[in-house]
Amino acid sequence: MGEPRVVFVDSDNHTLSTIPAILQAQPWECALFDNAIEALEYLQQNAVELIATGFSLPQVDGMELLCRTEACSPETIRVALAADSDRNQLLEGLGSGVVQRYITKPCSEIELISVVRQSVDLCLLRCRYAELAQTLAHDLRLPLQSIGAAVLLANVQLRDDDPRYGELKRYLETILTSASDVQKIIGAVEAQVI
Template sequence: MEYAIPELEPISRQLMNLDRPKKAKMLVVDDEPDNLDLLYRTFRRDFNVLKAESGIHALKLLSEEGEVAVIISDQRMPEMKGTEFLSRTVPNFPDTMRIILTGFTDVEDLVEAINSGQVYKYITKPWDPNELKAVVQRAAETYELLKQRTEELRRSQSQTALLSSIVGVAQSATSVESTLEPIATAFGQNFLADLCTIQLIENGAFTNSATYGASGTSDIAASSLVKEAIASQSMQVATETEDPSFGAHLVVPVTLRGEVLAVLCLQWKHPQSLREDELLLLHLSAQQVALAITCSRSAYIAVAV
């Protein structure tokens, strides 16, 4: 399936078909089987619920499963108290929301855990199911907000680094060819592509190229997606690719004043999704690449003369 993405229109298409959002993961920890099953049944419709009967088992489970949005842990458990277990999850999973269940008043432990940021909320036993659901829902929303802000910061830093790399290449390049490899590397790393290729075009013919990532070369000249990108001078996306070893292919024409100077091809082994702002970044970055190539050619001509 191929989609043409006009350069200056709002970009909203993605590289893969939209799937239903996956359930957020949560971990419930309690040494009492009845309580553990009750917690599981309470949240299984809204979350992918993992169960552990002890803090030690829970830590092992987290090492295998990775980060979860919410942890609910009983406080009084053999071998390891709930607050101790939760504190040990903080270094590896700082964004996870932690909720403690307590059937007694252990003020010192709870206050220390809450003040140190190890516990988001504590619930006393026996708990009210509606209250617990409301607390978990707020905790999950807080987790998603934290992850969103972290991702926005990472994305902003990554975008700045990409544009800075292109500008740096334009300023330091001694020839057009010397600009290609750092540009391919910058785009490949920024968009986590398995293969990124930039191919120069002069007088309508493919010339020099550079590749970052997976071994082997992509036959750009034979790609119908590349031909369409050049003909339309617009970004092209494919979710069903000509190369069976890749699950997604994106081609960005590098143009200046109506002339295609190069094509930038990004490929992923598995279906991927790019947000609208990432596609817009690709378009803006391609314009910077066009300027870098033009500056390099001008500098080469000046030196030759």
């Protein structure tokens, strides 16, 4: 994996021009757009850890851009670049969950770097968690299948005339039930990741 990608979208040229200067020493690949259409095209072609957008954009506004980002790239952290006049839209976005973080405009260097760093770290951490959960689920399935096969073979070998038949049958059923419970837990972990 290369450098984390961060995308900034704003129709205000001053805001867009200050961002690269602030972030130049940071370990992120930074893409800048003055409209949502180009930003969406970029998102469709690239994995992006963070998108930050102003609300007032031509054609597609910032809120719609964040909604579309959530739909096509749910792992991307969505940040609003909010001016004082954007208060109502910001509150609406935060309330709906479309906006996950915000940066006030004009952007201060400390706030911009802090929010981007925390957001990128969170995105990378979530991706790592998803990878580990998938690996764990995969690694647990094979032993569970072996347990199921062993129980099946034991059931075939078990004879009705064995004096411990009932007791052994219950043990095998308990093993199978427990394996099934672990399988459900694996499914729940995978569902949380998705």
